[in-house]
Structure formats: C-alpha cells, structure tokens
Amino acid sequence: MNIIDNLLRDGDNLYDQWNLTDIPFAESAEKLDRLAQVFTGREAELSQVVNLLRSRDAKSILVYGWIGIGKTAFVRLLLEGLKRNLGDRVLTARIKLEANTDLSTAALIALAREMPNDEWAQYQLNRMGLRSSLPLRSRKTTAGGKLIFEGTVEESTVAPEAPQFPTLSFEDLLDRALQKHERVIIAIDDLDKQDPARARQLLLNAQGLLKGRAWFLLTGHPRGITHDYLISDRGLFDLSLKLEPLDPDTSYAMLVK
Ligand SMILES: Nc1ncnc2c1ncn2[C@@H]1O[C@H](COP(=O)(O)OP(=O)(O)O)[C@@H](O)[C@H]1O
C-alpha cells in the first residue's frame, strides 16, 4: 500500500461516483512496482488530482515544472495507481510528445497502443508506419460488415501516412474505447521539449480535444504559456499543478528509500 493507493482508497466518494462495489486493490507489496515503492512526497498534489477524479465529466490537467523535477514520475504513479485500483473500468495511456506531432495524433497513437485487440486501432497504427501489437499475418478489418482490409501486412510496405483528420480519428477510437471502459485517461508527456511558441500553438489547436470526453494529463514546462490565460481558471485546463522541488525532509526520505 502506498500513497496513491491510500488516496484512491480513501476517496470513498470517488468509488460511489464510479459505481464500484468491489475494489480490486493490490494489497501485497510484491505487486507494487519499483516506482510506487520509491515515490516520495507530493501528497498535496496527488490528492488534488484524486479530488478532481470525483467528477464524472472528463477534465484536463497540466502538470508543469522544470526538467527533472518529477513530472513523469508523478504521472506514471497516478496512471499505474488508477490501473491497479480500478482495473478495466479505466483505460490509461501515456505517450511522449514527439517533435512535429500534434496533440490529437499523439493521443490517437497512445490510445491505439492500449487497444491491441481492436482491429481498427491497429489499422490506424499501421497506416502511420507504427508497429501494430497484433500478429501481422492474415488480419482482417471490417467496417459495418464490409471488409476494408485483409491479408498479410509487411510493415515496410505500408507507407507511413499521418491521419488526415487526427481529431476525428481520435474521436472515433475514443467511442470504441468508451464502450468498454468508463473512463479514458491519456497522458501526453514532454510538452516542454517543444519550443514555447510551438507548445502554445499545439495547446490552442487542441482546445476541442482537451474539452472532450477523454481525461488528459499533460506535462511540460511550456514557458510561454505558464502565466497566461491558457492555464488560468477559465483557461484550457481544469487544474494546473506546479511541481516545486521537494523540501529537504522529503528529499532525505526519498534518498533513504
Ligand atoms: N517524488 C519522487 N519520489 C522519488 N523519486 C522521484 C520523485 N520524483 C522524481 N523522482 C525521480 O527523479 C528523476 C527525475 O524525475 P522525472 O519524473 O523524470 O522528471 P521530469 O519528468 O520532470 O523531467 C527520476 O529518476 C524519478 O524517478
């Protein structure tokens, strides 16, 4: 049992909202991965996110702070904790934002990779020249009973093709995911690797996506935007969390672990 499991367990209200009758906790320490064992502090920030999760409506959260401050660790701990405590009720996905990728395409790739048994998801990945998690031989893809894709696929022969309408492709895939899961939570890591003007433009272009039916957790230090309306109360995000350096006592506890 660690901090994120405790927070999720204590949120009894949270489980009412999620209609949970029986909660599959990982009680034994052996089931915890290394991150959950070494993760230290950040309780106030974690509980702010857990509080937001009480909402039924999807929310968008920005986690920002300097490189090395612990954004990736924070997001991984949250996603892994949610998965461990809520199982298939939630679909969690995480992706690092690559240069020249818009947020919808990143979200589409992240989600498709978590849907290995969904032929359409795998077809989307394959079109983009990305490895499908299904065996490549004798795959069939049908849409409305009509066969749209059949046979052996050699990845090298499939021309990488960015989706023409990434937001629409993402919405279609999200529909499919929401048939099987109550919530879809997508983390897009490393907005800070883009230059500030580009990060800002990416966020502006993603307004519809961030206000949609999936939950989003974005991380970065998008310098140009951190103090303006994009992250204010009426801005793009329902919550923006700044990660500060850990205090000396917490740092010491972390080193001990
Ligand atoms: N709260 C924490 N407890 C223990 N280790 C942490 C914590 N936050 C970060 N770390 C460790 O510090 C290093 C840098 O963190 P990381 O999440 O990669 O930073 P960022 O994504 O902000 O650049 C990683 O090795 C990570 O495991």
Ligand SMILES: [Mg+2]
């Ligand atoms: Mg990181």
